[in-house]
Amino acid sequence: xxxxxxxxxxxxxxxxxxxxxxxxxxxxxxxxxxxxxxxxxxxxxxxxxxxxxxxxxxxxxxxxxxxxxxxxxxxxxxxxxxxxxxxxxxxxxxxxxxxxxxxxxxxxxxxxxxxxxxxxxxxxxxxxxxxxxxxxxxxxxxxxxxxxxxxxxxxxxxxxxxxxxxxxxxxxxxxxxxxxxxxxxxxxxxxxxxxxxxxxxxxxxxxxxxxxxxxxxxxxxxxxxxxxxxxxxxxxxxxxxxxxxxxxxxxxxxxxxxxxxxxxxxxxxxxxxxxxxxxxxxxxxxxxxxxxxxxxxxxxxxxxxxxxxxxxxxxxxxxxxxxxxxxxxxxxxxxxxxxxxxxxxxxxxxxxxxxxxxxxxxxxxxxxxxxxxxxxxxxxxxxxxxxxxxxxxxxxxxxxxxxxxxxxxxxxxxxxxxxxxxxxxxxxxxxxxxxxxxxxxxxxxxxxxxxxxxxxxxxxxxxxxxxxxxxxxxxxxxxxxxxxxxxxxxxxxxxxxxxxxxxxxx
Amino acid sequence: xxxxxxxxxxxxxxxxxxxxxxxxxxxxxxxxxxxxxxxxxxxxxxxxxxxxxxxxxxxxxxxxxxxxxxxxxxxxxxxxxxxxxxxxxxxxxxxxxxxxxxxxxxxxxxxxxxxxxxxxxxxxxxxxxxxxxxxxxxxxxxxxxxxxxxxxxxxxxxxxxxxxxxxxxxxxxxxxxxxxxxxxxxxxxxxxxxxxxxxxxxxxxxxxxxxxxxxxxxxxxxxxxxxxxxxxxxxxxxxxxxxxxxxxxxxxxx
Numbered sequence: 001x002x003x004x005x006x007x008x009x010x011x012x013x014x015x016x017x018x019x020x021x022x023x024x025x026x027x028x029x030x031x032x033x034x035x036x037x038x039x040x041x042x043x044x045x046x047x048x049x050x051x052x053x054x055x056x057x058x059x060x061x062x063x064x065x066x067x068x069x070x071x072x073x074x075x076x077x078x079x080x081x082x083x084x085x086x087x088x089x090x091x092x093x094x095x096x097x098x099x100x101x102x103x104x105x106x107x108x109x110x111x112x113x114x115x116x117x118x119x120x121x122x123x124x125x126x127x128x129x130x131x132x133x134x135x136x137x138x139x140x141x142x143x144x145x146x147x148x149x150x151x152x153x154x155x156x157x158x159x160x161x162x163x164x165x166x167x168x169x170x171x172x173x174x175x176x177x178x179x180x181x182x183x184x185x186x187x188x189x190x191x192x193x194x195x196x197x198x199x200x201x202x203x204x205x206x207x208x209x210x211x212x213x214x215x216x217x218x219x220x221x222x223x224x225x226x227x228x229x230x231x232x233x234x235x236x237x238x239x240x241x242x243x244x245x246x247x248x249x250x251x252x253x254x255x256x257x258x259x260x261x262x263x264x265x266x267x268x269x270x271x272x273x274x275x276x277x278x279x280x281x282x283x284x285x286x287x288x289x290x291x292x293x294x295x296x297x298x299x300x301x302x303x304x305x306x307x308x309x310x311x312x313x314x315x316x317x318x319x320x321x322x323x324x325x326x327x328x329x330x331x332x333x334x335x336x337x338x339x340x341x342x343x344x345x346x347x348x349x350x351x352x353x354x355x356x357x358x359x360x361x362x363x364x365x366x367x368x369x370x371x372x373x374x375x376x377x378x379x380x381x382x383x384x385x386x387x388x389x390x391x392x393x394x395x396x397x398x399x400x401x402x403x404x405x406x407x408x409x410x411x412x413x414x415x416x417x418x419x420x421x422x423x424x425x426x427x428x429x430x431x432x433x434x435x436x437x438x439x440x441x442x443x444x445x446x447x448x449x450x451x452x453x454x455x456x457x458x459x460x461x462x463x464x465x466x467x468x469x470x471x472x473x474x475x476x477x478x479x480x481x482x483x484x485x486x487x488x489x490x491x492x493x494x495x496x497x498x499x500x501x502x503x504x505x506x
Numbered sequence: 507x508x509x510x511x512x513x514x515x516x517x518x519x520x521x522x523x524x525x526x527x528x529x530x531x532x533x534x535x536x537x538x539x540x541x542x543x544x545x546x547x548x549x550x551x552x553x554x555x556x557x558x559x560x561x562x563x564x565x566x567x568x569x570x571x572x573x574x575x576x577x578x579x580x581x582x583x584x585x586x587x588x589x590x591x592x593x594x595x596x597x598x599x600x601x602x603x604x605x606x607x608x609x610x611x612x613x614x615x616x617x618x619x620x621x622x623x624x625x626x627x628x629x630x631x632x633x634x635x636x637x638x639x640x641x642x643x644x645x646x647x648x649x650x651x652x653x654x655x656x657x658x659x660x661x662x663x664x665x666x667x668x669x670x671x672x673x674x675x676x677x678x679x680x681x682x683x684x685x686x687x688x689x690x691x692x693x694x695x696x697x698x699x700x701x702x703x704x705x706x707x708x709x710x711x712x713x714x715x716x717x718x719x720x721x722x723x724x725x726x727x728x729x730x731x732x733x734x735x736x737x738x739x740x741x742x743x744x745x746x747x748x749x750x751x752x753x754x755x756x757x758x759x760x
Contacts, residue, residue, distance in 0.1 A: 152522060156542055156582050158700035248700035315701070344694060 035074055038095050042077050042119075045087045050078040050125075061102050061112065061120040065167070067371045068110030068454050073100055073120035080125045082198060082206060082240040089238065090204035092119050098487050099202070101234040103143055103170030107177060108372060109453025111233050115488040121238060123172070129153050130241070137246045138195060138215045143172035143239060150244075159246040162187040165449065172239040178231030180449040185274075185407030186281045186313070187247060189449070194230050198241035202480040206240075215243050228475070233451050234486035236479050250281070250313030254323055255347040256340035258310070258330045259303045263287065263390075264383040265333045266306045270406045271379055272329045273310075278322050282311035283407040284354050287390065290361065290401035290414075294353035297360035302353060303337060308406070309354045357403045361414040364399055368416045373400075373432050375439035376410035376448030385442055386411065389435055396427055410448035437462070457492045509623035510565045511554045513588065514613055515547040517572055517579040518633045527734050533602070534633075534732060543579045546628025548586075548695035549688040553658060554626050555587035556693065562660050563624070565589045569616060571609055573597045577711060584706035585698035591711035592616065596723065603725035605634070608716070610642035615719035617647060622683065624665075629654055629687040640687035650680035656691040 042051045052058070053075055062072030074097075079085045092099050098118025105112055114120060127144030134157050141150060148168045151160050164181035165174065173179075175197065180189035187193070195217075196210035208214070209225035229236055260266040263285075270283055285308055286294065292304045308330070312322045319342075327338050341347045353360075362370050377385050386402065393400045393413070404411025413435065417428050436446035436459045446459040461469050473491055476483075487493070519525065520540040527534055543551075554566040568583035570576040571594040580591035594612055596604055617625055630637035644651035652658070652667030656675070659666045669676045670689050698706075716723045744750045754760045 149522065153520075153540070155697045156578075158585070158698050158703040160697070249697050251699045251701050344696075 034095050034097070038091055038097065039075065041091045042075070042088060045091070046077055046079050046084050050080070050084075052076045052078070058120070061100075061105070061122055062114050064105045064107040064110065064112050066108045066110045066453070066455075067369060068113055071113035071115050073098075073114035074117045076102075076120045076122050078122050078125050082126075082200065085121065085123075085126075085200045085238055085240055086204045086206055088119070088121065089200050089202065092484060093203050093482065096482055096484065098484050099238065100486050101143075101176070101238045103173030103176070104146060104168065106167035106169045107173070107453065108374075108450040109177075109233075109447075109455060111177065111451060111453040111486070111489055113454060113488070115454070118484075118487075123170070123238075123240070126240065132157065132159075133215070134159065136215065136217075137248075138243055139246055140196075140215075140241055140243045141171050142241055143170050145172075146170055147174065154246070158249050160249045161193075161244055162247055163190055163193060171244065172242050175230050175242045176232060176234055176239055177451040178449075180405075180408070180410070182282045182284060182405055184405060185283055186279055191227055191230055193245040194226055194242055195245055196241075196243035197226055197229050197239050199229055199237035199239055201237045202482065202485050207237075210243075217245075231451070233453065233490050235476060235490050236485060238485075251315045252313075252319055252342070253281075253347065254312045254319050254340055254342050255350050256310040256312070256323060256326065256338060257302070257350050257353075258308050258327075258335040258338045260306045260308065260330075260336075261334045263306050263386050265335065266308050267379070267383045267386075267406060269308065269330045269333045269335060272333070273326050274379075274407065276325050276329065278312075278325050279314070280310060280322070280326070280407065281313040282309070283405075284309040285402070285404040285406035285411065286354065286357065287386070287402040289399075290357060290403055291353065293360040293364050293401050294357060297363045298352050298356050300353055307353075308335075309351055311351075354403070357401070358414065361399075361401050361416055364401070365416050365418070368399075368418050371415045371417060371428065371432075372450070373413040373415065373435055374410070374447050374450040375435055375444055376408060377439050377442045377444030379409045381442040381444065382406065382409050382411070385438055385444075388438060389413065392431060392434060396431060398424075398427060398431055400431075405448075408448065409444070433459070452490045454489060457490065460490065461492065509563055510567060510620055511557065511563050511624040511626060512613065512617055512620060512622040513547070513550050513554045513566060513568050513583065514609070514625070514627045514639070515551060515568050515570050515579050515583050516544040516628070516631050517541050517570065517576050518544045518631055521545055521632055527732050531731050531733060533729065541575065541578075543582050544628050544631045544633075545695075546630060546632075546688055546690070547579075547583075548628075549690070549692050550626040550628050550686075551583045551586050551588060552693045552695040553686075553688055554624075555696075557660070558587065558589075567592060567620060567622070569594065569613065571596050571604060571612055571716075572601055580711055581703075581706055582698055584709045584711075585703045586696055587702070588709075590709055593711050593713050594719070595713060595715050600723055603727070603729075604723065605725060605727060606636045606638035606642055608721065608723040608725070609639050610646055611721045611723075612716060612719060613639070613643045614646040615721055617643075617683075619719070624683060625649075625685045627685070627687050629689050637687075640685050644685040647683075647685070649683050649685055651685045651687070652678060652680055653685075653687040654689040655686050656689050658686055658692065 057076050058072035061076045063070035098116050100114050100120045102112050102120050102122045123143035126142035128142050130140045132139045146168045162183045164183050165179045175190050175194050178190050195215050199207050287306055288304050291302050291307050312319050341350050399416040400413040402413050415428050418424050440463055446456050446463055452460050520542045523540055525534050557563045558566055566588040568580050568588040568591045570580050577593050627640045654670045655667045656670045657668035663682055664679050666679050
């Protein structure tokens with residue numbers, strides 16, 4: 001099993017990354033003359049206000065919430081409708097300018113970094129909720145609609161969109177990264193909940209992945225284009241509409257917390273709860289380091305030991321049964337201090353630890369930044385991988401409290417790292433690679449929810465194998481032959497791309 | 507205290523919508539724009555329903571004044587847990603000029619007719635920001651009022667209200683019957699669930715006109731003009747501190 005890149009290759013890839021990322025001051029003149037001639041085209045498409053060269057605006061649109069450095073685009077455009085997106089894409093295509101779609105910038109893998117400059121398409125002005133179909137449980141939204149905005153809009157209908165990645169992200173952005181969240185164990189991820197997409201391709205053509213306006217709950221018509229674009233992270237097209245599956249707001253919600261003597265006991269309980277057929281809505285795991293951090297941050301007094309946070313949705317009567325079954329199972333696995341609550345205030349208090357986990361982790365070492373790992377393995381391998389990962393953390397003296405969506409086999413180590421300590425950063429980088437490879441060796445994936453973005457392209461190759469990656473590359477080449485759609489993400493650049501870039505800058 | 511609570515709910519343009527003024531400056535555009543229950547009214551309904559769940563009161567009656575669409579707002583209140591609704595029908599020009607004074611007359615008449623012991627309203631509506639209806643209703647009925655309530659508790663035949671005031675929090679005790687107006691921090695309103703929306707369809711909404719209550723809804727106010735806030739002017743960049751000071755002097759600011 002590979003333990004990591006050799007030092008010289010690491011240095012090369014680091015330098016490659018530095019070279020790729022330019023600020024406008026050091027931009028080469030060849031690119032800027034191209035830019036001038038397209039700016040007037042952009043302005044005629046989306047108006048004077050719809051094009052920005054301001055440094056602050058570009059900086060804002062060149063970074064997300066990851067640890068990857070800001071790579072600002074050369075210009076940011078703000079289209080107001082799909083026709084404008086299409087026209088802008090055609091201009092970019094004709095002038096070979098990279099296109100980077102931008103929703104809310106809340107991603108965690110550097111997906112919006114303009115590594116080779118280009119045009120950022122900020123879609124925030126397309127913010128309409130279109131076509132709510134209450135009886136059909138579906139809705140179509142534009143990219144400027146965030147998930148909290150949609151749920152607020154729907155509040156009178158008794159419906160909601162349950163995929164909850166934490167951040168108030170753009171729904172089309174969530175489709176682009178195949179987002180998931182704490183509710184996935186019951187309601188699924190974006191892959192299961194996107195019915196149709198409107199996508200603008202690199203050449204400006206507009207397609208509807210399931211046919212225009214169509215929203216059947218199931219279909220076997222043709223290739224599954226919808227799920228091709230879900231998770232494509234802006235590398236195959238710009239998503240300008242998404243049709244989503246909605247669910248009824250649960251009649252009642254009960255939250256519970258339970259402590260366990262070991263990670264194994266907590267995971268065994270999870271598996272048994274699922275096997276018992278309890279339609280549990282959320283089942284979250286916090287390790288002892290994380291619980292300790294939460295106790296300190298929120299002045300709580302949970303026992304410092306692996307802990308499960310559970311949430312049940314249903315009717316009043318079914319909840320009684322669900323909670324009873326879950327409690328019995330946790331007890332039989334050595335669980336203790338089982339507390340549960342029905343009313344909103346107590347529930348929030350019980351779950352406060354989980355909600356503040358990120359900040360609690362940061363508070364462990366003030367002045368440091370946090371990076372979240374994201375591996376996902378089959379449930380049965382979860383205890384082993386968590387135990388091995390904790391040993392790794394201790395051995396290498398790294399701070400990495402663990403929080404996980406244990407019902408999916410997905411967990412995050414919140415690596416708290418000193419931004420001014422390159423030695424530590426290198427240590428964390430190596431740790432995350434070891435962790436990813438550990439997950440791959442256990443039939444898992446290197447990214448359960450956050451996507452590949454910039455940092456996991458090499459791991460994607462290891463995970464998928466050269467044949468599958470080859471197919472992905474051929475799809476990419478077919479849909480985007482000039483490699484303009486969000487370059488440098490998901491797939492590693494081929495020799496073909498590097499040649500292309502050198503030609504462009506001449 | 508066991509009894510009946512009246513809750514007033516107003517249908518307004520949804521808080522998330524971008525408001526546009528009509529070209530003739532007579533009012534704002536309402537056609538085809540999303541409407542929903544006034545957020546402070548949601549808080550009022552939530553408080554009433556909570557009281558009923560704690561068995562402190564027997565019945566929650568949701569009241570709304572307006573055209574046919576006001577019934578949607580009443581249905582939302584019913585889905586949140588109100589027992590029945592009253593729709594006071596006001597349409598056309600009358601609806602355009604409907605304001606706090608007429609509403610408070612209607613609420614006062616209904617309170618007497620329904621023998622209500624408590625009226626809970628939102629502190630203000632987000633379209634007119636009047637913040638008058640609760641106070642006027644109390645005056646017309648000669649009832650005590652607990653406005654800007656952030657906490658309400660029943661203590662025997664009195665109500666303790668913690669009010670949000672400029673200087674902080676003021677706690678008062680008032681007799682029942684009373685009028686309460688809900689402020690933001692009173693509670694977090696529940697979302698109507700699908701099963702409850704279905705159940706709400708079976709709950710009754712009574713229809714009546716202001717005349718049936720003996721209320722004259724002629725308005726004494728006339729809206730002359732509605733303007734958008736002035737457009738923000740672009741700033742000017744200066745190179746040196748001297749430039750900044752001279753520009754400030756020119757503008758008469760120093």
